[in-house]
Amino acid sequence: MYLDRTGCAWRYLPTDGTLARLHGELRARARAAAGRKPQPTAAVIDSQSVRAADTVPKTTRGWDAAKKVNGRKRHIAVDTTGLVLDVVITAACVQDRDAARPLLWNTRRACRGVRLVWADAGYTGKLATWAAAMKMTLQIVAKRDPHAFEILPRRWVVERTFAWISKHRRTTRDYEHLPASHEAMILWAMIALMTRRLARPTELSDAHLGTGG
DSSP: HHHHHHOOOOOOOSSSSSSHHHHHHHHHHHHHOOOOOOOSEEEEEEEEEEEEESSGGGGOOOOETTEEEEEEEEEEEEEETEEEEEEEEHHHSHHHHHHHHHHHHHHHHHTTOOOOOEOGGGGTHHHHHHHHHOEEEEEEESSSTTTSOOOOOOOOHHHHHHHHHHHHHGGSOOOOHHHHHHHHHHHHHHHHHHHHHHHOOOGGGGGGOOOOO
């Protein structure tokens, strides 16, 4: 957590699944403490392109023409309170709908109760059919005016999660040689958030802002 918050150097990462299990257990406890079922039934997906440091090799980085970002893209699935269900890291040039396939596959494997997934217009196309094959319903939440700022139902939840993640110095950019290392940094950022909530139950009010699963 110190590394994730301050951005100091670190060369060791657990590779036996301990981090994922710890994150999953804390998420279940945080949901229960907020008065929800431990396992979610709905998710929201989105992506965020982040600039890559010199330590990121060219083979795993790319150019996001829409956002004018040279780096990587983090694709996340969150529950309706904003807690992360899964993370997939790709080059920034990878299209959202392409990365959504492994993202939804991993989410389905980790949280088998998820049946409904909200996403923006960038995920339209064949993804809905692919999701249906896994017994998941993809619902697109589109903007009414593409040229105006608008707070969309469900969609703001995942944007808030990106804001939570970006409070950690190590995640404001991608500094990691391996994509899996950046994924770990995101999980550590969420672990820090969830442990604070569980240590101070009165701060769970944010978790009640969402509705549904």
